Amino acid sequence: MQQTVNFSKVSQKKVSRKRHSKLDKNYYGYFFIAPFFIVFLIFGLYPILYTLYLSFTSYDGFADPQIIGSVNYMRVFKDPQFYEALKNTLIMWVMGVIPQFIFAFALSAIFSYNRIKAKGALRALYYLPRLVTAVSISALFNQFLSYPSGLLNQFLLKTGLIHDSINFLSNPIFAQGSVGFIHWWMYYGNTMIMVMAGMTAISPSLYEAARIDGANSWNIFWKITMPLLRPITLYVFLTSMIGGLQSFDVQQILTGGSGAPQGKLLTVVMYLYNTAFQYNNYGYSAAISYYLFFFIVIISLVVFIGRFRGGKSKS
């Protein structure tokens, strides 16, 4: 990125030099990039600003929006349900992201230090769940976990581990754990591939030198690989957090939108969705959106700066 910026600075000088040439078609660049930005203004920027406007109104979907100042924001600030939803969202994200990282690093290490047969096929299988519709996966797991005769109950009954069916999704901790499991299952392959891209970029000569000095794989992993992977780890971690803060599909399908049991599956995006589209409180929902936006912007800035500085220190 740093390089691109430099490159374009140089090319701007070239532009002014070449401006008068008859063959200069550089202004065509504007025509080429125009459709992208026009569509972004309509379908991207306008809704963002419109949401901002609505967040200062009491809009119920029927009457015209009435400007009420910062009332909505003050309300979110004191809304226990918002904080509850934020807490749930973060808990379920943590439950998914910890095993995700453990598996991603372990697998990347195995694939990078050893010659594994069928590496491509295994990688593809690990990655597959990431691509499949989250809605379908959630509905599938809903069937597996269903009471009284879902697959998991049948399996546990058959093996004699339990004597009566268990209603898993009515237990808050188990329900949150299930979401964490589904998130792990969906994304560990994706995280693995991102981590692996970083690992393969590390020069093998470093490993060789360490081996000559008598280091074993364990030491190599903790003393060489992990420190060198710090920038990419941070990047993967923060993008996962941004995704986690927006999680919606799995919880919405598992609970039919209610966030039951005891509201422990209600996420921030579910809360703002329900506020707007179930209770027609668009203004308040817009304010919740902006709180979420605020959190995400802060994390994104860290990502952005991290990437920027990462590029600088390398060159």
Next chain:
Amino acid sequence: MNNEADVKLNHQKIHSRKVGMYVCLILLALVSFAPFYLMLTNATRSTGDIVSGFSFFPGNNIAQNFREIQQRVDVIAAFKNSLIISGFSTLLTCYFSALTAYGFVAYDFRGKGVIFTILLVIMMIPGQVSIVGFYKMCKGLNMVNTFWPLILPSISSATTVFFIKQYAETALSRSAIESARIDGASEFMIFNRIGLPMLSPAIFTMGITGFIASWNNYMMPLILLSDPKKFTLPLIIRALNADAQDRTVGGMYLAIAISVVPIMIVFFMFSRYIIDGVNAGGDKG
């Protein structure tokens, strides 16, 4: 002697460690694939069979399951709707992202660096934050219950532009463009005839990921489509899943399979390209 035995022991240790490693890797692959396998077998078994016991073997009830499910929701129409939306979105994303990327690479215009930085910022904006405004805008434009707001925004996919631009920086041959220009070709003709083919590997990769993303899109259709005739597959799955009274479990599995199998086919055909595209950035997980 002693030394030789040591080496042998060491070999054995390495060997058993390798076996253990493969067992773990294969087990994990099974964990990733088993839910899909059970989905496929259960899609062919009758509801009674599924509820009464669990089996790894397929049944022969698939036609009946399909009839049951088709009576409750129109799966065929939903499949068609999903295909129309994803197909057109993919075409638009591919063409316009390539156009934008080409514009950034082939021309040097004033403010290019700043504009590209804006694009990078756009890449980071989370889509779900503006849903309230998006919905209200679409309502004002009479676009609720149409496919337009699901297709048109594909023209401005920042991630796709970013990926294709990176590729174009090395793949685009300036001399070919220059010589076509001297031959009198117009700038758009040069892009269509020379630029597009040169960029096609990157366009292809992003096309596949774009198609899958659109096929899986849930929240936007959920907000915008309330007419059951316009439902996409994820909305059908949601409707079936929420309908707790009349549970035809076999049909439910079949409906899930119908939404999942096309993705699996696309994936197994093109997994290499897809995994290449993972590091395109902005891929949130």
